Amino acid sequence: MTSAPRDTSELSAQLSEHMNGYLYTACLYTVTKAGIADHLSQGPRTAAELGEKTGLHGPHLHRVLRYLATREVFREDEHGRFALTPMAELLRTDIPGSLHDPFLMLGEDLYWKPLARMYDTVRTGHTVFDDIFGTGFFAHLQTVPETASVFNAGAAGFSRLWNEHIATSYDFPHGARIIDIGGGTGSLLREILTTHPHTTGTLYDQQSVIAEHQLDTPDTTGRWNVATGDFFDSVPTGADYYILKSVLHDWSDTDCLRILKSVREAVHDNSKLLVVDPVIPPGNQPHASKTIDAMMMVIHDGKERTQAEFEDVLGKGGFTVTRILQTPSLMSIVECVPA
Known part of the structure; x- marks a missing residue:
């Protein structure tokens, strides 16, 4: 038994998301290099607060974090504060199984x-x-x-x-x-x-x-x-x-x-x-x-x-x-x- 054909618009949206995969990687590398997950380990913060701690431009950082939140990496609350998700926890440097260093490696020009x-x-x-x-x-x-x-x-x-x-x-x-x-x-x-x-x-x-x-x-x-x-x-x-x-x-x-x-x-x-x-x-x-x-x-x-x-x-x-x-x-x- 074959499954029903999927709507073309749904397939187009899915394929378009795949085409933007390098954007996802670039955003992950950015927040990893800045140590955002470590800064959020003590609780939620706004992008402006995180920008002050990391030297990044707050409004631009907000846009990156908002995008990553759509992939379950970080979560934004109704007050514009971002918090860690189980996936984002893996970007911390102080936990077993951290992916912080591998992500920094894959973000190098080498790759x-x-x-x-x-x-x-x-x-x-x-x-x-x-x-x-x-x-x-x-x-x-x-x-x-x-x-x-x-x-x-x-x-x-x-x-x-x-x-x-x-x-x-x-x-x-x-x-x-x-x-x-x-x-x-x-x-x-x-x-x-x-x-x-x-x-x-x-x-x-x-x-x-x-x-x-x-x-x-x-x-x-x-x-x-x-x-x-x-x-x-x-x-x-x-x-x-x-x-x-x-x-x-x-x-x-x-x-x-x-x-x-x-x-x-x-x-x-x-x-x-x-x-x-x-x-x-x-x-x-x-x-x-x-x-x-x-x-x-x-x-x-x-x-x-x-x-x-x-x-x-x-x-x-x-x-x-x-x-x-x-x-x-x-x-x-x-x-x-x-x-």
């Missing part, structure tokens, strides 16, 4: 400028990031430390949404030695070491990233170290478990094979590789992996992958997929052994 040229990416089959910034994404971050810090904080903010689920979904045995390859500031490795107190770990990434690591906590004392390098060239040897979280999705299949070659040369016969990324499900239903996939091709020439695509690229890289564990989060754990 805006390439997305504005989505057509060119789809036309050529390659990101135009290099054309805009003169080099690739991660090489560019090496030249702009302030932007790199925003990116590191944003990536860590997203990771905090998933790390506990990843750490508790995999049973690392007593005495396991773990290397987190391209592990950023170490929030996942810290969670794993905390959850599995009889394991040890190495955080492996570039020096500029390692410098901001978050591993030094009472629960992990004496069980971690750091190593710096480029995973395209080599990775440390001697571990029982190698983790690639949110790494392969940044790269094309060709580049992934270069990374996997380094890992394959480092592993021993009983090592396991854990690839932690979303796995794209079949069908037309919405799924965050499909959203992220469109972002990856614009920014990195990367991609999210289906199960078949993971099996293909990992097989070519010298690994056999033994199982895929779906965590309670967006992330899955693709477990592999050396082929």
